[in-house]
Amino acid sequence: MSDHVILDRIEELRRQFDAELAQAASLDTCAAVRDRWVGRERGIITGEMKRLRELPREDRPAFGQAANELRNYVERELNAALERFGARARELEIARGRVDVTRPGFPYALGVEHPIKRLQAEIEQVFISLGFRVFDLPEIEKEYYNFDALNMPRSHPARDSQDTFYFDETTLLRTHCSTVQIHAMKVMKPPVRAVSTGKVYRRDPADATHSPMFYQVDVLALDEGITMGDLKGTLEVFLKRIFHPDVRMRFRPGFFPFVEPGAEVDISCIFCFGKGCRICKQSGWIEILGAGMVHPKVLRMSGVDDERYTGFAWGMGIDRVALLKYEVDDIRLFFENDLRFLTQF
Ligand SMILES: [Zn+2]
Known part of the structure; x- marks a missing residue:
């Protein structure tokens, strides 16, 4: 396998990952993308790393390097996205707990003696x-x-x-x-x-x-x-x-x-x-x-x-x-x- 083919494949995976991450709109979907890509058992990157052993000896260094770079890239992007969504979730949480002193009170019914x-x-x-x-x-x-x-x-x-x-x-x-x-x-x-x-x-x-x-x-x-x-x-x-x-x-x-x-x-x-x-x-x-x-x-x-x-x-x-x-x-x-x-x- 030529270096060119190896790098094309890695490049294709990176595009796929970018597209998926761009779709993630919340902390939860972002976490799902992480599990799919860098999950310890079935993650796509983990799978690629396992393929290393099946390659001819001379192709391994180039593939290993490219795959490592992809993994680093994926992890960096995911961490940044998780951080972003996490911060937004915390802000929402704080906003929810904030008291709006200008809001009118809730009316409640008073009982009467029978x-x-x-x-x-x-x-x-x-x-x-x-x-x-x-x-x-x-x-x-x-x-x-x-x-x-x-x-x-x-x-x-x-x-x-x-x-x-x-x-x-x-x-x-x-x-x-x-x-x-x-x-x-x-x-x-x-x-x-x-x-x-x-x-x-x-x-x-x-x-x-x-x-x-x-x-x-x-x-x-x-x-x-x-x-x-x-x-x-x-x-x-x-x-x-x-x-x-x-x-x-x-x-x-x-x-x-x-x-x-x-x-x-x-x-x-x-x-x-x-x-x-x-x-x-x-x-x-x-x-x-x-x-x-x-x-x-x-x-x-x-x-x-x-x-x-x-x-x-x-x-x-x-x-x-x-x-x-x-x-x-x-x-x-x-x-x-x-x-x-x-x-x-
Ligand atoms: Zn009368």
Whole structure:
């Protein structure tokens, strides 16, 4: 082989390498070119060096020199290119970390307190100011606290599994917060002033006015000489604070197993102030809660002397108050967690 042929071949490889390197546009592609040309195992230059042994002895020095020069050239060019791309990558990295103090801030959404939760806290606050103790009670409850001790024996229709979520024979999801009466009498000696708010559960299909989960507030006051007058006075303070200072109320006879006598309590319509409108069905009154004097049987079952002590109790749906207070016409809106609804409060 003549020197001329050898040098042509080396020159061709150099042109090939230059073309490939010119195409490399990043640190990664540049590194790939390096592996292809000067890789230790399969690099093109390495391959050429191996060919040296196959050449006639007299051709070896010229070929070896040319190949060495090519390798030096390739390595030099590659190092320069890698250095260039590396520097650019570092600059980009620094630029990315730089803080642009002129850039406008990122807007972020602020949460709002859920309207039911806010009303729940507001209700508790009224009772705290009246000297009541707040009870935080279990939602998973024993049948005894939810029914038996509240004068609702096993045959009582409310205990039907159609209405109540049962876990087993004796454990259920509480159907009301009236359990506060039993829990309070268990841990407090009269005078008792107890209030509890929270979620209750009933097997009601959801519609505009029903939900299988809703919120209640229940109250118990127990002492010597407590009368219906105390019940009325407390309710009046509470309803005026929650609805409107001018709100009026009226009692109608009502039946609840754990009170005697029992009453349904109405407030004067907060929309038409008693004149009659669509909300109050032209009656001027809105039914708002159930109340009464604690049944002597309930007192006796909790070991309270029903000759010496009397008490009043009442319970109310918090969601129902929220519907009226915030003029919402579908209870499901409170539990669907649609931000378009919730951010209005
Ligand atoms: Zn009205």
